[in-house]
Amino acid sequence: MEQLNPSARRDQFGSKINRDFSPVLAYGIPWLMILLASLSPLLPIIAPLPILPPLGFLCLLAWRVLRPGLLPMWAGLPLGFFDDLFSGQPLGSGILLFSLTMIALDLIELRFPWRGFWQDWGIAAVFVSLYLILAALFSGSGLPLVQYPLILPQLALAILLFPVVAQLVSLLDRVRLTRVRKIG
Amino acid sequence: MAPPSAQISGSNKKAQLGRFAGYVFATAGAVIGALLLIISLWRPDAFYGLRSMATDAASPVGEAGAATRTGSRSFFEAIAGYYDAGNKNAELERENEIARVRLAEMRALEQENARLKAVLDLREGDVEPVATGRLIGSSSASTRRFGYLSSGRDDGIEVGMPVTSPMGLVGRILEAGGSTSRVLLLTDPESIVPVRRAIDDVVAFAEGRADGSLRIRLINLGINPLEEGDIFVTSGTGGLFRPGVAVAMVTEITNDGAIGRLLSNPAATDFVVIEPAFVPEAIEAADAPLQTEQPAGEDAPAEGAAAD
Numbered sequence: 001m002e003q004l005n006p007s008a009r010r011d012q013f014g015s016k017i018n019r020d021f022s023p024v025l026a027y028g029i030p031w032l033m034i035l036l037a038s039l040s041p042l043l044p045i046i047a048p049l050p051i052l053p054p055l056g057f058l059c060l061l062a063w064r065v066l067r068p069g070l071l072p073m074w075a076g077l078p079l080g081f082f083d084d085l086f087s088g089q090p091l092g093s094g095i096l097l098f099s100l101t102m103i104a105l106d107l108i109e110l111r112f113p114w115r116g117f118w119q120d121w122g123i124a125a126v127f128v129s130l131y132l133i134l135a136a137l138f139s140g141s142g143l144p145l146v147q148y149p150l151i152l153p154q155l156a157l158a159i160l161l162f163p164v165v166a167q168l169v170s171l172l173d174r175v176r177l178t179r180v181r182k183i184g
Numbered sequence: 185m186a187p188p189s190a191q192i193s194g195s196n197k198k199a200q201l202g203r204f205a206g207y208v209f210a211t212a213g214a215v216i217g218a219l220l221l222i223i224s225l226w227r228p229d230a231f232y233g234l235r236s237m238a239t240d241a242a243s244p245v246g247e248a249g250a251a252t253r254t255g256s257r258s259f260f261e262a263i264a265g266y267y268d269a270g271n272k273n274a275e276l277e278r279e280n281e282i283a284r285v286r287l288a289e290m291r292a293l294e295q296e297n298a299r300l301k302a303v304l305d306l307r308e309g310d311v312e313p314v315a316t317g318r319l320i321g322s323s324s325a326s327t328r329r330f331g332y333l334s335s336g337r338d339d340g341i342e343v344g345m346p347v348t349s350p351m352g353l354v355g356r357i358l359e360a361g362g363s364t365s366r367v368l369l370l371t372d373p374e375s376i377v378p379v380r381r382a383i384d385d386v387v388a389f390a391e392g393r394a395d396g397s398l399r400i401r402l403i404n405l406g407i408n409p410l411e412e413g414d415i416f417v418t419s420g421t422g423g424l425f426r427p428g429v430a431v432a433m434v435t436e437i438t439n440d441g442a443i444g445r446l447l448s449n450p451a452a453t454d455f456v457v458i459e460p461a462f463v464p465e466a467i468e469a470a471d472a473p474l475q476t477e478q479p480a481g482e483d484a485p486a487e488g489a490a491a492d
Contacts, residue, residue, distance in 0.1 A: 042239075042246035042321040046331060046451040048371060048396030052324035073206030077213035085238035088323025088330045091231040092220025099214035103207065136327045140225050141373040143327055143394055150395045151327065 012174065019179035029176045030070055031079070033169070034059045038083040049150055053158030055165075056083040057131055058124075060098060062162065062169040064105050065120045076102045093138040097131055117163075124162045129155055229359075236361030239332055243364045246320030247334055285351055285430045285447055288415040292382040292428045311426060313457045315339035319354075319450055322369070327394050329372035331355060331450055333458075336365045341458055344424060349456050351448035352430030353377065353418060357458065369450055370431065371396055378421035379431050381414055388441055390416060390431055398432045398444040410434050410442045423463030 009017050038056030045052060060079060064071055080098030084091045108123065109115075132151050136143060223230055317335035335341055337360045347354045347367050355375065358368040368375050371392040379400065380387045386409055390398045400416060402408065414434040420427030432444030450456075 045324050046319050046322045047324035050327050054325045074209035088326040088328045090224035092217045095217030103210045139327045141328050
């Protein structure tokens with residue numbers, strides 16, 4: 001009998017025979033990553049001014065932009081709620097902004113179905129800017145308008161960090177579909 | 185690359201309904217978010233319990249992080265010590281800085297004593313701290329400046345207690361959970377502390393500016409007597425903070441006061457001390473400058489009194 005090419009039974013996600021991906025992993029990893037990123041205020045960084053980018057929101061953006069359809073439209077509600085519990089923003093600010101982001105991204109995708117690295121980055125930059133400005137507005141701190149430039153370093157950092165987060169997302173996206181479940 | 189065709193529902197009734205339902209749910213989420221936001225802006229204390237519970241549950245993460253921060257720093261310091269004496273220099277400098285702050289505090293205390301001799305009933309002594317704890321995190325992505333503290337109600341912490349470090353005042357307890365609590369740092373825009381100049385009686389308010397500095401607003405307007413390098417300490421007015429704790433050093437003079445640098449940078453502190461409120465009745469009387477952030481529970485009737 002003719003020998004089969006050994007690589008025909010495997011691909012980058014593992015063995016093709018007798019193995020399947022696990023739904024928990026395939027659908028759970030995006031949620032888990034965003035939730036963990038939302039815990040970032042508990043990192044031991046006691047910042048004198050807002051400097052850390054909103055990691056939870058960046059991860060949501062990256063997953064939504066890179067893998068549309070994976071997160072359901074209503075994902076903004078639970079994810080935003082969790083983010084609010086730790087971010088220091090008043091409860092509801094994250095829920096509102098995350099939900100609006102999900103809707104807006106869907107509409108943008110309808111309008112511009114073709115995407116690429118620069119377009120993704122541009123969209124992320126616009127959304128992060130809007131998010132930070134609105135979050136500062138909703139924060140209940142009564143910050144005077146002249147003081148808004150203090151979010152600029154944070155904004156720059158967030159925009160520069162997006163490709164890294166996107167890279168991490170695509171890495172986890174490969175882990176997501178590893179065939180770990182044994183069939184039969 | 186074009187996205188997967190999940191976007192295009194075509195004439196598939198089920199897909200069309202699914203997409204429609206998605207929009208409905210997302211909009212509902214946004215509406216719920218907006219309502220919650222309005223409620224929490226209107227009554228900031230409405231969801232304190234919820235947030236405290238969440239922080240309590242997640243605090244092991246923060247504790248581990250804080251321990252690692254301390255551990256890794258001493259590790260790197262040990263390595264650096266082999267290469268140069270800069271480390272020692274930094275330490276001496278830090279001690280010097282503490283000593284300088286202490287000196288200012290002592291001067292303030294002296295002056296305080298002289299003043300209090302007139303008021304015989306008032307006794308000034310060492311304050312027994314309620315608890316000590318670590319700052320395990322901060323709202324580093326938000327324009328609010330909150331810190332998370334690794335001790336809570338179980339350690340005897342109550343809302344309104346001042347949080348200090350050896351360098352000076354850090355903030356005050358805003359909400360107390362079981363094992364963690366949330367600290368309103370001095371640099372939060374909502375934080376206002378009554379202060380006076382350490383060397384004399386120039387009184388002012390120190391307001392947070394969210395960018396790590398404090399705005400010192402003189403109460404008596406007129407010729408601005410402040411100079412760069414002036415140290416401000418708490419005045420004890422209002423009763424939350426005991427008098428004579430270092431707060432800020434003036435770095436820039438403005439029209440109605442000055443911009444001050446925070447003396448006790450929370451980022452540089454390992455452990456903080458939680459002290460009892462200077463005059464405990466002050467909390468019940470809600471005389472704190474920040475009454476919008478006080479939980480309404482027991483002090484709700486007193487709010488009217490504080491308003492006038």
